[in-house]
Structures are given as C-alpha cells and as structure tokens.
Amino acid sequence: MTIAGCVMQNSFTEENYLKIIHNLSGPEGADVSTNALAEGTATRAASVTDMLRKLAEKDLIHYKKYQGVRLTSKGEKLALKVIRKHRLWEVFLVDILGFGWDEVHDIAEELEHIPSDRLVERLDAFLGNPQFDPHGDPIPDAKGNMPTANYLKLSEVIEGEKVLMMGVLEHSPTFLQHLDRTGITLGCEMEVREVNQYDKSALVVVDRDKTLFVSQEVSKKLLVQRL
Amino acid sequence: MTIAGCVMQNSFTEENYLKIIHNLSGPEGADVSTNALAEGTATRAASVTDMLRKLAEKDLIHYKKYQGVRLTSKGEKLALKVIRKHRLWEVFLVDILGFGWDEVHDIAEELEHIPSDRLVERLDAFLGNPQFDPHGDPIPDAKGNMPTANYLKLSEVIEGEKVLMMGVLEHSPTFLQHLDRTGITLGCEMEVREVNQYDKSALVVVDRDKTLFVSQEVSKKLLVQRL
DNA sequence: AAAAAAATTTAGGTGAGTCTAAAAATTTGA
DNA sequence: TCAAATTTTTAGACTCACCTAAATTTTTTT
Ligand SMILES: [Mn+2]
Ligand SMILES: [Mn+2]
Ligand SMILES: [Mn+2]
Ligand SMILES: [Mn+2]
Numbered sequence: 001m002t003i004a005g006c007v008m009q010n011s012f013t014e015e016n017y018l019k020i021i022h023n024l025s026g027p028e029g030a031d032v033s034t035n036a037l038a039e040g041t042a043t044r045a046a047s048v049t050d051m052l053r054k055l056a057e058k059d060l061i062h063y064k065k066y067q068g069v070r071l072t073s074k075g076e077k078l079a080l081k082v083i084r085k086h087r088l089w090e091v092f093l094v095d096i097l098g099f100g101w102d103e104v105h106d107i108a109e110e111l112e113h114i115p116s117d118r119l120v121e122r123l124d125a126f127l128g129n130p131q132f133d134p135h136g137d138p139i140p141d142a143k144g145n146m147p148t149a150n151y152l153k154l155s156e157v158i159e160g161e162k163v164l165m166m167g168v169l170e171h172s173p174t175f176l177q178h179l180d181r182t183g184i185t186l187g188c189e190m191e192v193r194e195v196n197q198y199d200k201s202a203l204v205v206v207d208r209d210k211t212l213f214v215s216q217e218v219s220k221k222l223l224v225q226r227l
Numbered sequence: 228m229t230i231a232g233c234v235m236q237n238s239f240t241e242e243n244y245l246k247i248i249h250n251l252s253g254p255e256g257a258d259v260s261t262n263a264l265a266e267g268t269a270t271r272a273a274s275v276t277d278m279l280r281k282l283a284e285k286d287l288i289h290y291k292k293y294q295g296v297r298l299t300s301k302g303e304k305l306a307l308k309v310i311r312k313h314r315l316w317e318v319f320l321v322d323i324l325g326f327g328w329d330e331v332h333d334i335a336e337e338l339e340h341i342p343s344d345r346l347v348e349r350l351d352a353f354l355g356n357p358q359f360d361p362h363g364d365p366i367p368d369a370k371g372n373m374p375t376a377n378y379l380k381l382s383e384v385i386e387g388e389k390v391l392m393m394g395v396l397e398h399s400p401t402f403l404q405h406l407d408r409t410g411i412t413l414g415c416e417m418e419v420r421e422v423n424q425y426d427k428s429a430l431v432v433v434d435r436d437k438t439l440f441v442s443q444e445v446s447k448k449l450l451v452q453r454l
Numbered sequence: 455a456a457a458a459a460a461a462t463t464t465a466g467g468t469g470a471g472t473c474t475a476a477a478a479a480t481t482t483g484a
Numbered sequence: 485t486c487a488a489a490t491t492t493t494t495a496g497a498c499t500c501a502c503c504t505a506a507a508t509t510t511t512t513t514t
Contacts, residue, residue, distance in 0.1 A: 033492090043472070044473065047473070065492080099349065107346055110341045240502095293463080293510065
C-alpha cells in the first residue's frame with residue numbers, strides 16, 4: 001500500500017536488506033555480493049538484484065551491475081538505526097522481561113521495524129542508555145556512533161591470563177544454550193590455566209570456581225577483555 | 228512471502244480486519260457491513276470483499292454475499308489476542324515509558340502485530356496483569372475473557388452524585404488533549420453540581436478542587452463509576 | 455409494485471516482493 | 485589465453501493487498 005501525499009516509508013524488507021548489507025560488509029565497509037545477500041535474506045539471487053535496483057534508486061546503496069554493493073551514508077544511517085532498535089529491544093527482553101539471551105533474537109527481528117523515533121529514545125532512557133546488548137554487541141547511539149571496545153577472542157589468550165567474558169561471535173540458540181549449560185555467562189571471570197598444543201582446547205577456571213574444558217571451536221567465538 | 232513447509236501465519240492485514248470487525252460488531256456481535264469495513268480499514272469496498280472471501284476461506288468469519296459479516300469463534304479468539312496485545316502495549320508505553328495517553332495508540336497499532344505469545348505473557352506479568360488500559364478499556368486475559376465493569380456515561384449522572392472517572396469512548400489525540408487541558412484524568416473524582424436543562428452541560432467539581440464546565444458532547448464520552 | 459438509490463460484488467489491473475529458467479558477464483584455471 | 489565454471493542479471497510469472505469501473509443485488513421511496 002502506498003500512502004498518498006506523503007514521503008514513502010522504508011519497508012520492513014528494505015530495512016532488512018540494509019541491516020544485512022551492513023553486517024556482511026563488516027567494519028571496513030567492503031563490497032557485498034548478490035549471492036551473499038541471497039543467503040542472508042533467504043531469497044534467490046534474482047530477487048536480490050531486483051531489490052538492489054530499488055535501494056540504489058533511493059540512494060541507500062552504491063550499486064553497479066556485477067560489481068557488488070556498498071551502503072551510502074544515508075543507507076548506513078538507516079542500517080544503524082535498525083541495529084540500534086534491535087539491540088535495545090534485546091536488552092529490554094533480557095533485562096526487563098527476563099528472557100534468556102538465546103530466546104530474544106527472533107523477537108527483536110520483529111520489534112526492530114517498529115518505526116517511532118520517540119519510542120526508541122524513551123526505551124533507551126528507560127533501559128539506562130545501555131552500551132552493549134545481551135550478546136555483548138555494541139549499541140549505536142541516536143546519531144549512529146558505536147561504543148568502541150577492543151575485545152580479543154578467548155582463543156587468543158595465553159596461559160595464566162585472567163579475562164572477563166564480554167561477548168559472543170555466534171548468536172544461534174544452540175550455541176548460547178551450550179554456554180548456559182557449561183556455565184559461561186556474560187561478565188564472568190575466566191582464567192586460562194592451560195592451552196593444549198595439539199587441538200588448542202583450553203582448561204579454564206570460571207569465576208575462580210568451576211574448572212572446565214573449552215574447545216577451540218567455542219573459544220574462537222568468545223570475546224573477552226584482559227583484567 | 229510464503230514460508231514453505233509450515234502453517235501460514237495470519238498477516239498484519241488480516242489481523243487488522245479481525246480487530247476492526249470485532250470493534251464494529253459491538254458487544255452483541257452484530258453483523259458488520261462491507262462499507263463500514265471499508266471505512267474502518269481506510270480501503271475501498273471492493274478490496275474489503277476480496278479480503279472477506281479470504282477470511283471466510285480460513286474460517287475466521289461467517290460470510291454470505293450481500294449479508295454482512297460476523298466473526299467465527301476462531302476469528303473472535305484471534306481478534307481478542309490482537310486487542311489484548313494492543314492494550315498491554317499501551318499500558319507499557321504510558322506506565323513504563325511515560326508517554327501521554329494521547330500518544331500511544333498509533334505505536335500500539337504496530338506493536339499489536341508482534342507475534343510471540345511468550346512475549347505477551349511476560350509483558351503482562353511485568354506490568355502486573357493490568358485489567359484496563361490507559362483509556363479505561365478492558366484488557367482480555369490470555370484466554371480471551373474480558374474483565375467486566377459496568378460504567379455509565381458522565382452525561383447520565385444526576386446532580387449531586389460523585390463518581391470516579393474510569394474511561395473514555397473517544398480515543399482521538401485532540402479529545403484526549405482537551406481532557407488534559409481541562410484537568411480530567413483517569414481515576415479523578417468528579418462531583419456533578421448542576422446540569423443545565425437546556426443544553427445538558429454540567430458543572431463538575433474535579434478532585435474536590437477545580438470547578439469546571441463540561442459540555443454534553445464531552446460528558447457523553449466519559450465513562451464513570453458511582454462512588 | 456416498480457423505480458430509484460444505495461450497497462455490494464465482479465472484472466480487470468497495479469506495484470511490491472518473490473520465484474524459475476535462461477541469458478550475459480565475470481572469474482577461474484588448464 | 486581462452487574455455488569452463490561461477491556469478492549475476494534479465495525475462496516472464498506468481499501472490500497479496502490494493503485500486504477503478506461496471507454489473508448485480510438489496511433496500512428505500514414513490
Ligand atoms: Mn539479535
Ligand atoms: Mn544481540
Ligand atoms: Mn488504542
Ligand atoms: Mn486504548
């Protein structure tokens with residue numbers, strides 16, 4: 001439906017494309033391929049091409065046929081707005097409503113498209129202007145500035161060092177539930193006791209209390225900060 | 228987009244039709260006309276007919292050509308679910324985020340379509356299982372039961388009686404802002420001092436404090452309860 | 455009981471977002 | 485370097501929710 005006589009909103013679908021382009025583009029803003037977007041949006045390459053033409057028309061992306069795609073600064077602003085909303089709602093769901101960090105992503109996928117700016121700003125204030133979401137991801141402020149944090153992966157920590165658990169690089173419910181079961185939570189202290197030379201698995205003491213085994217597959221996905 | 232291999236959800240649009248049919252149908256569940264729905268959905272009668280055929284196909288409404296439309300019990304359940312979500316989100320926006328009662332309807336129109344049942348139930352619990360929304364409208368419980376309340380209109384109250392202000396029958400921002408300016412809020416006490424025989428306007432004392440003039444146009448839209 | 459008016463449905467189309475199949479451009483690599 | 489493989493775009497079609505115009509049914513009025 002088009003709303004007569006007013007500037008057309010960006011649709012749910014367009015917002016998703018922008019967000020996914022942003023995420024696939026990474027911190028350096030690299031070009032994103034049509035196929036990568038087809039994968040990310042769970043559609044086919046032909047559908048992506050159609051949408052790219054529309055987004056380019058609206059000056060939300062830089063697009064030249066066969067050359068891949070990059071956000072314009074207008075597109076980047078919009079993507080960051082959607083990401084801001086996603087992450088703020090995740091904080092709400094976990095901190096206020098008591099959901100687990102493994103349960104909130106899909107709900108936030110819907111809430112992130114609720115349009116009101118005043119709602120976002122009031123939600124942000126109510127939550128106490130959080131800097132990071134329940135997965136440790138940074139929350140852009142209203143102007144699109146990301147809080148910086150230079151985390152390293154647990155797999156990069158050497159024997160004897162103590163770190164704080166600050167975030168995850170994989171958001172699937174199964175991964176997060178695995179962490180729950182092994183007792184690794186955001187903010188916990190971890191001391192790397194021993195790193196196995198062969199498979200890079202680590203023996204870790206969590207909160208000076210529980211000793212546990214962490215495979216490299218897992219430790220590569222844990223973001224930590226030196227104490 | 229159709230989601231392959233799973234039971235299809237009801238769309239945003241379908242949910243709006245059900246909600247509007249419910250509201251136009253009134254407490255007795257009367258038949259609703261195509262034109263009334265066209266007005267309510269801000270579309271044309273021909274579009275309504277298309278959608279009615281689809282809703283009937285899904286067993287959400289009883290529909291016979293030219294005969295108007297009524298919700299089935301399945302449709303009624305769904306409508307009440309949407310209304311429950313709308314009103315709970317309005318409570319959240321006013322009580323938790325501090326919005327005015329004149330600001331929340333449009334935002335709730337969007338939030339009411341967020342699908343998760345677990346979200347609704349947790350929100351309800353967080354808000355303390357409220358029975359009424361910021362406009363005094365009853366909030367159905369998870370099973371669809373409406374809290375009952377037999378309110379009367381302020382225009383029906385006789386001289387000398389004291390009442391509590393419990394709800395409004397008109398939800399437009401301009402009406403609600405008018406009440407704000409005159410100092411009438413949900414829950415305030417009102418004593419009807421005098422009713423003008425000619426135009427039925429009333430002299431009312433609010434919270435034993437401010438005396439003000441209420442036209443019948445307004446007093447017919449205020450729901451109150453005898454003290 | 456017709457005729458006129460009003461309400462509703464049908465017929466035929468549109469744009470958004472998707473699809474498959476086929477064509478074209480780019481990249482890989484023998 | 486040039487043929488094969490891969491990626492991307494084009495062509496043509498579908499569904500959903502909407503539209504206008506025309507036909508049909510119901511209701512109201514004479
Ligand atoms: Mn998420
Ligand atoms: Mn997150
Ligand atoms: Mn409302
Ligand atoms: Mn309300």
